Amino acid sequence: MNNQNIADAMRIKLEDVFKELPAKKAFDETKRRAPKREFTLSERETVLALQNALRYIPERWHETLAEEFLEELLTTGRIYGYRFRPEGEIKGNSIDDYQGKCIEGKAFQVMIDNNLDFDIALYPYELVTYGETGQVCQNWMQYQLIKAYLKELTQDQTLVLESGHPVGLFKSHPEAPRVILTNGLLIGEYDNTENWHRLMQLGVTNYGQMTAGGWMYIGPQGIVHGTYSTILNAGRDKLGIPKDEDLKGRLFVTSGLGGMSGAQGKACNIAGGVSIIAEVDISRIETRHEQGWVDSIAKDPEEAFEQAEKYLEKKEAHAIAFHGNIVDLLEYAVNENKHIDLLSDQTSCHAVYEGGYCPQGLTFEERTNLLGENKEEFINLVDKTLRRHFELIQKLVERGVYFFDYGNSFMKAVSDAGVIEICKNGENAIDGFIFPSYVEDILGPLLFDYGYGPFRWVCLSGKKEDLLKTDEAAMSCIDPDRRFQDRDNYMWIKDADKNKLVVGTQARILYSDAFGRMRIALKFNEMVRKGIVGPIMLGRDHHDTGGTDSPFRETSNIKDGSNLCADMATQCFAGNAARGMSLVALHNGGGVGIGKVINGGFGMVLDGSHRVDQILERSMLWDVMGGVARRAWARNENSISTCMEYNDVREGTDHITLPYIVDEKMLKDLVKGKYPSK
Ligand SMILES: NC(=O)c1ccc[n+]([C@@H]2O[C@H](COP(=O)([O-])OP(=O)(O)OC[C@H]3O[C@@H](n4cnc5c(N)ncnc54)[C@H](O)[C@@H]3O)[C@@H](O)[C@H]2O)c1
Numbered sequence: 001m002n003n004q005n006i007a008d009a010m011r012i013k014l015e016d017v018f019k020e021l022p023a024k025k026a027f028d029e030t031k032r033r034a035p036k037r038e039f040t041l042s043e044r045e046t047v048l049a050l051q052n053a054l055r056y057i058p059e060r061w062h063e064t065l066a067e068e069f070l071e072e073l074l075t076t077g078r079i080y081g082y083r084f085r086p087e088g089e090i091k092g093n094s095i096d097d098y099q100g101k102c103i104e105g106k107a108f109q110v111m112i113d114n115n116l117d118f119d120i121a122l123y124p125y126e127l128v129t130y131g132e133t134g135q136v137c138q139n140w141m142q143y144q145l146i147k148a149y150l151k152e153l154t155q156d157q158t159l160v161l162e163s164g165h166p167v168g169l170f171k172s173h174p175e176a177p178r179v180i181l182t183n184g185l186l187i188g189e190y191d192n193t194e195n196w197h198r199l200m201q202l203g204v205t206n207y208g209q210m211t212a213g214g215w216m217y218i219g220p221q222g223i224v225h226g227t228y229s230t231i232l233n234a235g236r237d238k239l240g241i242p243k244d245e246d247l248k249g250r251l252f253v254t255s256g257l258g259g260m261s262g263a264q265g266k267a268c269n270i271a272g273g274v275s276i277i278a279e280v281d282i283s284r285i286e287t288r289h290e291q292g293w294v295d296s297i298a299k300d301p302e303e304a305f306e307q308a309e310k311y312l313e314k315k316e317a318h319a320i321a322f323h324g325n326i327v328d329l330l331e332y333a334v335n336e337n338k339h340i341d342l343l344s345d346q347t348s349c350h351a352v353y354e355g356g357y358c359p360q361g362l363t364f365e366e367r368t369n370l371l372g373e374n375k376e377e378f379i380n381l382v383d384k385t386l387r388r389h390f391e392l393i394q395k396l397v398e399r400g401v402y403f404f405d406y407g408n409s410f411m412k413a414v415s416d417a418g419v420i421e422i423c424k425n426g427e428n429a430i431d432g433f434i435f436p437s438y439v440e441d442i443l444g445p446l447l448f449d450y451g452y453g454p455f456r457w458v459c460l461s462g463k464k465e466d467l468l469k470t471d472e473a474a475m476s477c478i479d480p481d482r483r484f485q486d487r488d489n490y491m492w493i494k495d496a497d498k499n500k501l502v503v504g505t506q507a508r509i510l511y512s513d514a515f516g517r518m519r520i521a522l523k524f525n526e527m528v529r530k531g532i533v534g535p536i537m538l539g540r541d542h543h544d545t546g547g548t549d550s551p552f553r554e555t556s557n558i559k560d561g562s563n564l565c566a567d568m569a570t571q572c573f574a575g576n577a578a579r580g581m582s583l584v585a586l587h588n589g590g591g592v593g594i595g596k597v598i599n600g601g602f603g604m605v606l607d608g609s610h611r612v613d614q615i616l617e618r619s620m621l622w623d624v625m626g627g628v629a630r631r632a633w634a635r636n637e638n639s640i641s642t643c644m645e646y647n648d649v650r651e652g653t654d655h656i657t658l659p660y661i662v663d664e665k666m667l668k669d670l671v672k673g674k675y676p677s678k
Helices: 003-008 043-056 059-076 103-115 140-152 193-202 221-238 261-270 282-290 301-314 326-335 349-354 364-373 375-398 410-416 438-446 464-476 484-495 514-529 567-579 610-633 637-649 664-671
Strands: 128-130 157-162 165-171 179-183 251-255 274-279 296-298 318-323 453-459 507-512 536-540 583-588 598-606
Touching: 043 059, 043 140, 043 193, 103 140, 103 453, 103 536, 103 598, 140 157, 140 165, 221 261, 221 438, 221 453, 221 484, 221 507, 251 261, 251 326, 261 274, 261 282, 261 318, 274 282, 274 301, 274 326, 282 318, 296 301, 301 318, 301 326, 326 375, 349 375, 349 410, 364 375, 375 410, 453 464, 453 514, 464 484, 464 507, 464 514, 484 507, 507 514, 514 536, 514 598, 514 610, 567 583, 567 598, 567 610, 598 610, 610 637
Parallel strands: 157 179, 179 583, 251 274, 274 318, 296 318
Antiparallel strands: 157 165, 453 507, 453 536, 536 598, 583 598
């Protein structure tokens, strides 16, 4: 066996994309770059990492690239294979601009490129779409090979990807998924950040976040609707705002203007409120300001609150970016006794020691330098800041502010920093924390338990008029008088174009329940069939009713003890594959970090065919109701009633097991006194 035989045995390989070794390319200095990830490999492991990366590379380039890859590993903590990045900017273009042997093969190329668009991706050169570490795949060799495979993919094959590595094409059939992918899955005993970090350096795993590695990210819009629903309902539930009113005259204070957090200002504006969002990185503030996602910039806390008070008085919506640390902003609010209604945080605490959370007293640039130069000191400062952050929140909560964790692992990070008081049981995180998570209190009971979740679509033609037609069609599928959630969703889609939400491809998010999603999906496919619009990609965030098992987030309102189980997300993934979704994804990590969540998602290409109608009819309801069923079994009331109705409507087709309700007091009395003493 030699490399010539191996090359001859492959039909799809890197040297078919690049006949010659591509030249090194300059970086656009204005673009954000990922911080240096800590390099911890031993000498032996470094050799292994190089060997691993060079598996993609023909022998004649080994010498040159071995040296270059070693340099990348030592200076960035990863081998990205920068040289293989396409020249210039990447954009998700019209599907007609891509080559392929089936529509799905072309459609997924649009999605991948949209995830890496300079206007969308957090660190486009490092293939990071959002959430500090969420990558489309591990390196540019994989990107090129995935693209090459997608061009070859036919209706009778399935492309298999493991943590960004294209394992290959395997025979399947037209009603099977065209792509099955997994990211970051680890063996239980080794399923932790430390191992993951070593494996990332070795080039054998990928942190896909949720929609980064599942190729379904649609820019910050994807999260605006969820954020809008969360803060609006927090206001209604916690501040006593009536169900038909909004956040007029109310102040929301938070942090982060990154990939997802960047949605906060816009969402609060749509909900009618005033927001102050702390952000340490000026480039992110500028991006959001240019996009119109924040309205003004304040350079110190005093200016931020002054601006806020002006708009609160006028009861006008306004989003203010404060350039600085959230902890400095809260110090000011506490010292000056400033009124805040709703308080949260969206720094990247799921990757708190990898640069996701900036210590107090450091500028963004100083944070980046310290991270590369002295990790121990960096960790010390992060922990110190987290402890102070917690104290300030406590003081504000005592004054009546409603604080909620925004699913960024903030409370877990605080407890890891040694603040045991934040744990509900005063010992460890296993029973959750003293402050509510946004899913536990708001999104879970009010939306997920009914099946409402972040359904979305991309108009693959890239045409704005297609998006407008789909907005209209989706609106016609919602009855605003059914529930308050339907009314909110109706208002959302009615104003979606006016709110200028699109960054990147022509995409839309619309929270919907199971039947709502199916109605919209079938309607869209019919529109494609009739030639009213071009092909459409349907999908959703993994952060949904049934897609994610995450005890401190998506499943934080599951109270039957099964919040540590990951059966639901795995079943959702397998069930979607069995029913023929075009792409199915299953990830470890995402949102809260490795070992803390299993999540999955799908992509479904609408080509107008009757074959696709049939797939939609058998998969769209399953994708949501598997989750509602699990929530019902955990005795969540809104899910039980949703499933009771479902069993009735779907009699003869589907059937869900429901829990009997037991008198808890009777059980408590029974157990009392009989519990064996330790
Ligand atoms: N929006 C949502 O609905 C949602 C849902 C679930 C989880 N999350 C979580 O929210 C977090 C943020 O996601 P993202 O995609 O925006 O990440 P991101 O890394 O793109 O953005 C976080 C931002 O916080 C800033 N920051 C860090 N420390 C700071 C500090 N001390 N003060 C002020 N600014 C600071 C960073 O500069 C960065 O721009 C992640 O942990 C993500 O998993 C968001």
